[in-house]
Amino acid sequence: xxxxxxxxxxxxxWSFAATIIVWIVTVLxxxxxxxxxxxxxxxxxxxxxxxxxIGQMFVITLGPGNIDLSVPATMTLSGTLALKLMDVQDGMxxxxxxxxxxIGLVIGLGNYVLIKALRIPPIIATLSMSFIxxxxxxxxNRGLRIKPPETLASFATSGLFGIPNVALVALILSxxxxxxxxxxxxxxxxxxxxxxxxxARMAGIPVDGTRLVTYMLCAVLASVCGxxxxxxxxxxxxxxxxxxxxxxxxxxVIGGTAVAGGNSNIPGIWGASLFMFLVVSMLNTYGxxxxxxxxxxxxxxxxxxxxxGGRQSLR
Amino acid sequence: MKLSSGTVRLxxxxxxxxxxxxxxxxxxxxxxxxTGLNLLFNLAVPxxxxxxxxxxxxxxxxxxxxxxxxxxxxxxxxxxxxxTSPVLGILILLGAIAAYAVIxxxxxxxxxxxxxxxxxxxxxxxxxxxxxxxxxxxNAPVWARWVMTAKPPLVPVAIVASILIAAVxxxxxxxxxxxxxxxxxGGNDRSVERAGWSVxxxxxxxxxxxxxxxxxxGIALVGLTTSADANIALRYTLLSIAGVILGGGQFVGGKxxxxxxxxxxxxxxxxxxxxxxxxxxxxxxIGAQGAILIVVLALRLALxxxxxxxxxx
Numbered sequence: 001x002x003x004x005x006x007x008x009x010x011x012x013x014w015s016f017a018a019t020i021i022v023w024i025v026t027v028l029x030x031x032x033x034x035x036x037x038x039x040x041x042x043x044x045x046x047x048x049x050x051x052x053x054i055g056q057m058f059v060i061t062l063g064p065g066n067i068d069l070s071v072p073a074t075m076t077l078s079g080t081l082a083l084k085l086m087d088v089q090d091g092m093x094x095x096x097x098x099x100x101x102x103i104g105l106v107i108g109l110g111n112y113v114l115i116k117a118l119r120i121p122p123i124i125a126t127l128s129m130s131f132i133x134x135x136x137x138x139x140x141n142r143g144l145r146i147k148p149p150e151t152l153a154s155f156a157t158s159g160l161f162g163i164p165n166v167a168l169v170a171l172i173l174s175x176x177x178x179x180x181x182x183x184x185x186x187x188x189x190x191x192x193x194x195x196x197x198x199x200a201r202m203a204g205i206p207v208d209g210t211r212l213v214t215y216m217l218c219a220v221l222a223s224v225c226g227x228x229x230x231x232x233x234x235x236x237x238x239x240x241x242x243x244x245x246x247x248x249x250x251x252x253v254i255g256g257t258a259v260a261g262g263n264s265n266i267p268g269i270w271g272a273s274l275f276m277f278l279v280v281s282m283l284n285t286y287g288x289x290x291x292x293x294x295x296x297x298x299x300x301x302x303x304x305x306x307x308x309g310g311r312q313s314l315r
Numbered sequence: 316m317k318l319s320s321g322t323v324r325l326x327x328x329x330x331x332x333x334x335x336x337x338x339x340x341x342x343x344x345x346x347x348x349x350t351g352l353n354l355l356f357n358l359a360v361p362x363x364x365x366x367x368x369x370x371x372x373x374x375x376x377x378x379x380x381x382x383x384x385x386x387x388x389x390x391x392x393x394x395x396x397x398x399t400s401p402v403l404g405i406l407i408l409l410g411a412i413a414a415y416a417v418i419x420x421x422x423x424x425x426x427x428x429x430x431x432x433x434x435x436x437x438x439x440x441x442x443x444x445x446x447x448x449x450x451x452x453x454n455a456p457v458w459a460r461w462v463m464t465a466k467p468p469l470v471p472v473a474i475v476a477s478i479l480i481a482a483v484x485x486x487x488x489x490x491x492x493x494x495x496x497x498x499x500x501g502g503n504d505r506s507v508e509r510a511g512w513s514v515x516x517x518x519x520x521x522x523x524x525x526x527x528x529x530x531x532x533g534i535a536l537v538g539l540t541t542s543a544d545a546n547i548a549l550r551y552t553l554l555s556i557a558g559v560i561l562g563g564g565q566f567v568g569g570k571x572x573x574x575x576x577x578x579x580x581x582x583x584x585x586x587x588x589x590x591x592x593x594x595x596x597x598x599x600x601i602g603a604q605g606a607i608l609i610v611v612l613a614l615r616l617a618l619x620x621x622x623x624x625x626x627x628x
Contacts, residue, residue: 254431295446
C-alpha cells in the first residue's frame with residue numbers, strides 16, 4: 001500500500017523504469033560491448049531534449065491550451081545568429097551566449113504580446129511567431145555554414161569524468177529549474193495558475209506577469225539549447241530544431257507532467273528524454289528499417305502513456 | 316436586424332477572405348477568370364477537407380497532431396493500393412477509419428491527453444507511409460484525377476467542391492442530431508451522458524468521421540498531384556488547426572463552424588498565392604504568412620469588441 005502510494009506520488013518513476021528496461025534490452029543485444037558508448041550518447045542527446053523540455057514544461061504547467069510551438073524556430077535562429085556573431089573567435093563565446101539569450105527574451109516577449117494583446121490562443125500565436133522567426137533565420141542563414149569557435153566546439157563535444165559536458169549543463173539547468181519550481185514563489189504561482197487561473201487571479205497572483213515570464217523562460221531555454229546544439233554539431237542548419245517540436249512535448253507528457261497544467265515534475269523529463277533516445281537506438285541496433293522504427297516508436301509512446309497516464313485526470 | 320452570434324462569427328473570416336481575394340485581383344487582374352480562380356483555389360480542396368477533419372476532433376475538445384502524417388498515409392495508399400487493387404485499398408482505408416474510432420475510444424476510456432496519443436499515432440502513420448512508398452511515386456486513380464480536374468460550366472471545380480464540402484458538413488455538424496450530440500460532448504460531456512447518451516459511442520463516431528474526411532483529403536491531394544510520397548502533407552497538421560481557428564472555431568466548448576473552417580482553409584491557401592503575387596522574396600514568404608494570420612486574428616478581435624460594445628448600449 002505504501003509502495004502504491006509512493007508510485008502514485010512520483011509519476012516520474014515510470015519513465016525511469018522504462019528507460020532502464022530499454023537500456024538493458026539494448027545492451028544485452030550487443031553483448032554488453034556498447035554499454036558505455038550508448039550511455040554517453042544517450043546522455044548527450046537527452047540533454048538537448050531536457051533543456052527544451054523544461055521550458056515547454058513550464059509553459060504547459062500554465063494550464064490547458066498553453067503550449068509553445070515556436071521552440072524549433074527559436075533554436076534555429078539562435079544557433080544561426082550566435083554562430084554568425086561569434087565568427088569562429090574564441091573571445092566572442094560569452095557575447096554569443098548573451099546574444100542567444102537576448103534572442104530568446106525577445107521571442108518570448110513577442111509570443112506573450114500576441115497572446116495577451118490580440119487574445120490569440122497560444123498554439124496559434126506561437127505558430128505565427130515561429131513562421132516569422134523562421135523567416136528571419138532563413139534570411140540570416142544565407143551563405144556558408146559557419147563553424148563554432150574552437151573552444152566552444154570542443155567544450156560541447158567533450159566530457160568531464162565520462163559525463164558529457166552538455167549533459168552537465170542540462171543537469172545544472174534542471175537543478176535551477178527544480179529550485180524555481182519547487183522552492184520559489186514563482187513555481188507556486190505557475191502551478192496555481194495552471195490549476196485555476198480565475199482562483200489565482202482572485203488570490204492576488206500577478207497572472208499576466210507570471211505567464212509573460214514563463215513564455216520568456218521557455219524561449220530562452222530553447223535558444224540556449226539551439227546555441228549548444230549548433231556548437232555540438234559543428235554549425236547551424238535550418239532544420240536543426242524541427243525534431244524538437246514533437247520531442248519537447250513528448251518528453252513533458254511521458255515524464256508525467258499533467259497536460260491540463262498545474263502539476264509538473266523535472267526528474268520525469270530526464271527519464272523521458274533518455275527513454276526517447278534509447279528507444280530509437282534500440283530499434284537501430286535491432287536493424288529495423290526507417291518505417292518499422294517509426295511505427296514502433298509511436299506504439300511505444302502510446303503504450304507508455306497507456307500504462308503511466310490516465311490514473312489521475314490528465315486532460 | 317438581428318444576427319445570431321454564429322453568423323457574426325462567420326462574417327469576419329468571410330470578410331478577410333473577400334479582402335484577400337480583392338487584393339489578389341487588384342494585383343493580378345488575369346486571376347479573375349475561370350482558370351485563374353481554379354489555379355488559386357485548387358490546392359485548397361484537400362486542405363479544406365483536412366481542416367474539417369481537425370474541426371470534428373476539436374468539437375469534442377481534442378486535438379489531432381497526427382493529421383498531416385495521416386493525410387500523407389492516405390495519399391500513399393491512394394496512389395498505390397487504391398489504384399492497383401481497389402478492393403484491398405478500400406479495406407486498408409476502412410481499417411484506418413476503424414483505427415481512428417479506436418483512438419477515440421481509448422482516449423475517452425483511459426482519460427488520456429489527445430495531444431500525446433495522436434503524437435504517438437503520427438509516428439505510426441508516418442512509418443506506415445514510409446513502408447508503402449519509400450520513395451516518391453505511385454499513380455493517381457483515374458476517377459480521383461477525373462474529379463479533381465473536372466471542368467464544370469461557369470464555376471471552377473475547386474469552388475464547387477469547397478461549397479459542397481461546406482454544405483455537407485454544415486448539415487452534419489449544425490443540423491443533424493448527431494452533430495448536436497457531438498458538440499454537446501465538447502460543451503459538457505457529463506450532461507450528455509446523464510441525458511442517456513453513450514459518450515463513448517459519440518466520440519468513436521466523431522473520430523471515425525474525422526478519419527473519413529482526412530482520407531478524402533488524401534484522395535483529393537493525390538488527384539491533384541498525380542503521385543504521392545510519405546511527407547506530402549506534413550504541414551497539414553498546423554494548417555488544419557490554423558484553418559479551424561481562422562474560421563472562428565475554438566479549442567474547447569464544442570464551438571466550431573464548418574463553413575468557417577472551409578473559409579479558413581481557403582484564406583490560408585490564398586495567402587500563399589497573394590504573397591507570390593506580391594513578389595515577396597521566398598525568404599520572407601513563411602514569415603509573411605505568419606503576419607497575415609496575426610492580422611486576420613487581430614481583425615477578428617477588433618470586430619468582436621465592436622460587437623460587444625453594441626450589445627452593451
